[in-house]
Amino acid sequence: MGSYESGNFSLGYIDPSDVQAKDLKQMQDWFYQSNYPTNSTYWLQGAIDKRFKVGDQQLYNQVYGQNSQNVQKFFFNLIRRHINMICGYQRKNRKSTITIPISEVDDPLADDFNKVMRWCDDRDGFQEYLSQSFEGACDTGETLLHLYPDFTYDPISGDLFTDAVGYNNYLIDQYTRKQDLSDCNGIWRRRWTSKVMAKMLLPGYAKEIEKMKPEGMKDGRFPVQAELQNVAINNLFTYDEFYYRTTRRGKIIVDPISGEAVEWEEDETEDENMMDMVLRQQPWLKIKEVDIPTVKLVISLSGKIVYHGKNLLSIDDYPFIPTQCYIEQDIQGAWRKQGIIRNLRDSQFLYNMRKVIELQLLQSSLNAGWIYPVDVVPDPKCFRQSSGGDGFLIPLKSGRSPGEIQRIEPVAIPQSLLELSNSLAEDITKISGVNEELLGSATDDKSGILSMLRQGAGLITLQTIFDKLDYTQRLYGKIRLQAIRKNFSKGKIRNILGHDADPRFWTSHSQKYAIAVEEGNYSTSQRQMELQQLLHFKQIGVGIPDKSILRAAFITNKRQVIADMEEEQQQQMQQTQAESEKQEKMDNAKIMAMFAKAKVDIAREQDLHASANERMAKIQDISADAEYKSSKADLEMVKTMIELEDMDLKNFRNNLELAEYIKGVNKLSNEQPALAG
Numbered sequence: 001m002g003s004y005e006s007g008n009f010s011l012g013y014i015d016p017s018d019v020q021a022k023d024l025k026q027m028q029d030w031f032y033q034s035n036y037p038t039n040s041t042y043w044l045q046g047a048i049d050k051r052f053k054v055g056d057q058q059l060y061n062q063v064y065g066q067n068s069q070n071v072q073k074f075f076f077n078l079i080r081r082h083i084n085m086i087c088g089y090q091r092k093n094r095k096s097t098i099t100i101p102i103s104e105v106d107d108p109l110a111d112d113f114n115k116v117m118r119w120c121d122d123r124d125g126f127q128e129y130l131s132q133s134f135e136g137a138c139d140t141g142e143t144l145l146h147l148y149p150d151f152t153y154d155p156i157s158g159d160l161f162t163d164a165v166g167y168n169n170y171l172i173d174q175y176t177r178k179q180d181l182s183d184c185n186g187i188w189r190r191r192w193t194s195k196v197m198a199k200m201l202l203p204g205y206a207k208e209i210e211k212m213k214p215e216g217m218k219d220g221r222f223p224v225q226a227e228l229q230n231v232a233i234n235n236l237f238t239y240d241e242f243y244y245r246t247t248r249r250g251k252i253i254v255d256p257i258s259g260e261a262v263e264w265e266e267d268e269t270e271d272e273n274m275m276d277m278v279l280r281q282q283p284w285l286k287i288k289e290v291d292i293p294t295v296k297l298v299i300s301l302s303g304k305i306v307y308h309g310k311n312l313l314s315i316d317d318y319p320f321i322p323t324q325c326y327i328e329q330d331i332q333g334a335w336r337k338q339g340i341i342r343n344l345r346d347s348q349f350l351y352n353m354r355k356v357i358e359l360q361l362l363q364s365s366l367n368a369g370w371i372y373p374v375d376v377v378p379d380p381k382c383f384r385q386s387s388g389g390d391g392f393l394i395p396l397k398s399g400r401s402p403g404e405i406q407r408i409e410p411v412a413i414p415q416s417l418l419e420l421s422n423s424l425a426e427d428i429t430k431i432s433g434v435n436e437e438l439l440g441s442a443t444d445d446k447s448g449i450l451s452m453l454r455q456g457a458g459l460i461t462l463q464t465i466f467d468k469l470d471y472t473q474r475l476y477g478k479i480r481l482q483a484i485r486k487n488f489s490k491g492k493i494r495n496i497l498g499h500d501a502d503p504r505f506w507t508s509h510s511q512k513y514a515i516a517v518e519e520g521n522y523s524t525s526q527r528q529m530e531l532q533q534l535l536h537f538k539q540i541g542v543g544i545p546d547k548s549i550l551r552a553a554f555i556t557n558k559r560q561v562i563a564d565m566e567e568e569q570q571q572q573m574q575q576t577q578a579e580s581e582k583q584e585k586m587d588n589a590k591i592m593a594m595f596a597k598a599k600v601d602i603a604r605e606q607d608l609h610a611s612a613n614e615r616m617a618k619i620q621d622i623s624a625d626a627e628y629k630s631s632k633a634d635l636e637m638v639k640t641m642i643e644l645e646d647m648d649l650k651n652f653r654n655n656l657e658l659a660e661y662i663k664g665v666n667k668l669s670n671e672q673p674a675l676a677g
């Protein structure tokens with residue numbers, strides 16, 4: 001939807017005197033009258049809840065009456081600390097709205113949505129308004145979160161801002177059951193604005209507003225608004241926004257082959273004949289016109305209807321999401337919506353009464369009263385003196401004695417009365433569901449584990465309201481995504497992301513099938529949440545580089561830190577390189593020394609081998625010499641035998657045997673010296 005400056009909003013302004021304005025006025029009146037009885041009882045009980053929270057002493061007038069002057073009005077507020085504990089826990093454990101990709105291919109799309117969502121949350125202070133709405137729900141039972149556009153600083157796309165609407169500033173369909181307001185027929189919100197603010201809210205109607213005069217409160221509606229307690233409302237306009245459920249005609253493209261269906265959304269930047277071009281390219285597609293549920297807006301200024309058309313977010317849902325505490329859908333009346341305070345009021349009131357009685361008894365013990373004849377003292381007011389520590393004087397008439405007056409003994413304060421006060425105080429803690437561990441006031445000597453178990457048990461009793469808050473945050477994230485897609489221009493998204501968005505960013509199909517809105521851990525920025533994730537993955541052993549962690553960190557003068565880190569890394573790299581080169585040289589020297597030693601060892605081994613060969617050669621020479629000598633001896637012996645060939649054979653045999661014998665004797669004589677040596 002375009003801005004006011006583009007003229008698109010001005011088309012919705014209507015003349016308050018025409019027939020359409022009268023019909024809308026009649027519809028608003030009927031809606032208010034139909035839903036006022038239920039909402040008014042809720043407003044009344046909510047106002048009482050708020051008075052109990054702030055400790056309004058005037059609540060005693062509803063019990064004792066306006067004429068009870070003797071009743072001391074004290075309020076010992078035990079409710080606020082229980083509310084502060086619950087709301088403080090929510091503030092300490094805030095969650096951020098994130099989108100989860102349904103499949104891995106949708107990661108870039110989810111990242112784009114998350115960055116834009118975080119940018120919007122930080123710009124409008126969403127977390128604070130969410131906490132305010134949660135506290136309001138704990139007080140009265142329900143508060144509305146309102147998402148609205150503001151074109152003050154961006155007349156083209158506008159900025160999305162959040163507001164927490166209190167229980168007494170809106171009137172809602174009494175038969176609404178669903179928290180997403182899908183079954184709600186209408187919501188009426190009233191604000192009070194000055195003429196300058198009215199021109200900012202309705203810039204296309206500025207000339208008509210200049211002619212109007214503030215008339216203050218005339219219709220008697222929304223009677224418990226805080227502004228009605230101010231006498232200066234005659235200078236203010238009533239600014240009413242009435243949202244009602246209706247339908248609009250839309251075109252659905254049906255694919256009979258895949259069975260998918262998607263709404264055809266008109267885009268001002270596209271060609272008017274885009275649908276015809278798509279049908280020519282894909283002739284099997286079918287076009288079907290249907291009634292699509294939507295929400296329209298009627299704006300009234302001082303009772304005069306000035307605008308009627310689509311709501312300012314250009315979405316088909318209400319720009320409201322209720323934050324609820326205890327809701328009983330099957331009960332009508334004041335008890336349908338309840339906060340934490342509703343069931344604590346009786347115990348708080350009885351506790352206050354008991355404390356007042358105890359104080360009265362203590363005060364009466366100082367001067368319980370006197371019994372005296374009327375003519376004994378000159379002035380009876382002397383009995384009403386209060387002792388400041390120096391006692392007080394009772395003058396007597398002459399001729400009278402002190403024995404004629406009698407002091408009334410004070411009534412002793414029973415111990416059971418004090419125990420009853422303590423019991424009432426404990427009842428408040430029990431009814432609220434908050435134990436002493438959660439309040440930090442446990443005095444018993446218990447182990448730390450048991451204390452943690454008690455804290456967990458106390459939180460379980462409050463889990464329903466925290467779960468409803470999570471659901472509220474998810475619903476609010478969904479309508480914010482729709483509003484971003486409908487209102488933000490592509491140039492604005494590019495400036496937020498630092499790059500062009502995923503093409504599916506602008507399609508309703510992606511928000512339905514590609515991502516899911518959930519709540520995650522809250523941090524002051526999206527980068528810090530990314531930092532937590534990176535640190536977690538690094539702790540479990542995933543190789544996340546330090547530069548990625550530093551890039552995600554939100555620190556002051558980050559560029560200088562990155563430059564210093566890179567310089568230090570370069571120095572470390574140079575030092576590491578120098579040490580590596582030095583180590584390499586040392587390793588080379590060791591290798592050369594080992595190589596030289598190996599050569600020496602080889603040479604020594606060769607020398608030993610040569611020496612061994614030389615000794616073997618000497619041994620072989622000695623052996624050969626011995627064999628030679630032996631052979632020579634044998635030859636000499638043969639020669640001798642040949643010379644004796646003329647001898648007879650018998651003598652020859654004898655000579656041969658003798659020669660063998662001599663040879664053996666010689667051999668034996670050679671071996672014995674060797675053995676002896």
